[in-house]
Amino acid sequence: MPGLDGDKILVTGALGQIGTELVEALRDKYGASSVIASDIRSDEHNNAINNGPYATLDVLDTDSIIKICKDEGIGTVYHLAALLSATGEQNPELCRKVNVGGTISVLEAARECSLRIFTPSSIAVFGPDAPKHAPQITDLNPTTVYGETKVKGELLAKEYWDDYGIDVRGIRYPGLISYKAPAGGGTTDYAVEIFEAALKDGYYNCFVRPDTRLPMLYMDDAIRATLMLMDAQSGTLGPSKAGYNIDCYSFTAEELAHAISKEIDGFKCDFSPDIRQKYADSWPDSIDGSVAKEEWNWSPNFDLDKMVKEMLNGLSKEH
Numbered sequence: 001m002p003g004l005d006g007d008k009i010l011v012t013g014a015l016g017q018i019g020t021e022l023v024e025a026l027r028d029k030y031g032a033s034s035v036i037a038s039d040i041r042s043d044e045h046n047n048a049i050n051n052g053p054y055a056t057l058d059v060l061d062t063d064s065i066i067k068i069c070k071d072e073g074i075g076t077v078y079h080l081a082a083l084l085s086a087t088g089e090q091n092p093e094l095c096r097k098v099n100v101g102g103t104i105s106v107l108e109a110a111r112e113c114s115l116r117i118f119t120p121s122s123i124a125v126f127g128p129d130a131p132k133h134a135p136q137i138t139d140l141n142p143t144t145v146y147g148e149t150k151v152k153g154e155l156l157a158k159e160y161w162d163d164y165g166i167d168v169r170g171i172r173y174p175g176l177i178s179y180k181a182p183a184g185g186g187t188t189d190y191a192v193e194i195f196e197a198a199l200k201d202g203y204y205n206c207f208v209r210p211d212t213r214l215p216m217l218y219m220d221d222a223i224r225a226t227l228m229l230m231d232a233q234s235g236t237l238g239p240s241k242a243g244y245n246i247d248c249y250s251f252t253a254e255e256l257a258h259a260i261s262k263e264i265d266g267f268k269c270d271f272s273p274d275i276r277q278k279y280a281d282s283w284p285d286s287i288d289g290s291v292a293k294e295e296w297n298w299s300p301n302f303d304l305d306k307m308v309k310e311m312l313n314g315l316s317k318e319h
């Protein structure tokens with residue numbers, strides 16, 4: 001049952017860090033021909049294009065989204081197309097346009113074609129006034145444009161659920177760590193880049209301070225959480241369904257560098273904070289995922305040391 005009742009699945013922004021692995025997982029689960037990957041760009045090396053159906057699609061083009069949904073019998077959309085925090089702060093207008101405009105396009109397509117939607121939120125919804133161990137429910141006053149677009153995304157999801165009965169779900173993903181596709185221009189990219197640099201050069205110059213602590217998750221866990229949430233019976237989900245905090249791990253940049261140096265002899269990391277430090281400082285150190293645990297039984301499989309081993313093994317095999 002891809003989506004509902006045999007309908008197919010569409011993934012937007014499918015060539016990015018998450019899409020590359022989510023498309024693979026969805027095709028393993030539902031069959032390659034049931035999952036249409038799409039993005040605004042092309043990438044001949046990405047398996048989302050090579051291992052199943054692919055469409056070039058701009059998420060600002062509502063008519064084209066509706067057309068592909070009708071033509072292909074789409075029942076569920078995983079809407080991943082967005083600009084991340086660092087790129088978004090450099091291009092605030094484009095960030096608002098793609099992140100908010102793209103979400104509205106997909107939600108309008110959902111009204112027209114009776115779709116179920118997954119649209120991710122982020123730990124960037126929290127601002128500096130939120131508790132450093134961020135609860136599920138607190139005031140959301142982000143100081144980044146990217147964070148504002150994610151708060152708006154959650155509000156839109158609630159509105160379409162309440163006003164039109166559209167089943168829209170989301171997770172406030174922490175910083176995601178993976179090796180199959182590059183990180184896409186976020187503040188948490190240091191926690192991805194550090195592995196490649198450690199293996200290649202034995203050295204990384206990190207763009208946040210050593211004491212920067214952020215919530216993080218290995219991609220395997222993020223994909224599993226996404227599939228679990230979308231499989232959950234709608235009646236079990238409460239008012240947080242548009243943006244669940246999920247249990248993850250929390251470590252400083254220095255703790256990450258230390259965990260890598262236990263695996264790679266002589267690895268050295270320096271720290272030269274840039275503008276991204278400001279965005280990181282505005283986010284929580286950790287998040288409380290008890291609502292996701294209660295409502296759909298979420299808990300992660302990885303911790304820092306296990307994730308570091310998996311990353312280094314995976315990257316070594318890729319090369």
Ligand code: NAD
Nearest residue numbers: 013015016017018040058059081082120122173175176184
């Ligand atoms: P990414 O930057 O790696 O990928 C996004 C993809 O969207 C890119 O392939 C890009 O080409 C595509 N895109 C951009 N504009 C588009 C448009 N107009 N039409 C169609 N496609 C377009 O991002 P990601 O890390 O895969 O993130 C996916 C989602 O998850 C985003 O909503 C992001 O905010 C959220 N998220 C990611 C993280 C993380 O650490 N990766 C954390 C929290 C939330």
Ligand code: SER
Nearest residue numbers: 084085122186187188
């Ligand atoms: N990992 C993302 C970023 O840094 C958070 O949403 O932008």
